[in-house]
Amino acid sequence: MSNLPFRPYTSVSPPTILWHGQSGVRYPFELWPIGTVFRDHPGVYIFCKPAANGNWDAVYIGETKSFQSRLTDGLAQHHQWVSIVHCGASHLCVMHVPGGLTLRERIETDLRRHIKTPCNLQ
Numbered sequence: 001m002s003n004l005p006f007r008p009y010t011s012v013s014p015p016t017i018l019w020h021g022q023s024g025v026r027y028p029f030e031l032w033p034i035g036t037v038f039r040d041h042p043g044v045y046i047f048c049k050p051a052a053n054g055n056w057d058a059v060y061i062g063e064t065k066s067f068q069s070r071l072t073d074g075l076a077q078h079h080q081w082v083s084i085v086h087c088g089a090s091h092l093c094v095m096h097v098p099g100g101l102t103l104r105e106r107i108e109t110d111l112r113r114h115i116k117t118p119c120n121l122q
Helices: 067-073 082-087 102-115
Strands: 016-020 024-032 043-050 057-064 092-097
Touching: 016 102, 024 043, 043 067, 043 102, 057 067, 057 082, 057 102, 067 092
Parallel strands: none
Antiparallel strands: 016 024, 024 092, 043 057, 043 092
């Protein structure tokens, strides 16, 4: 089981969703419901919702130095939270990215160049 979320009483492993970047790289993300309590790890995240074809539609792609600060403690203060909710996001895909901001931004940019989301402003 991943060490990303704090789920002390479950041994269930989350599904893995592969999201493709413009570069062709397939990035493995863990799928969790919004409201999951995350630990203090850096990484890239995608708010998403179920698609009609059984896959997932990305609503917003971002990076953070702390899943706990951004997606747990500060979730309601996320600058796009109202839009994310309005677009129907129900889940979060998270990928732990050890290292610094440069690597997280490179992955986020690669994904955003390939996946068009309604809530990313750029």
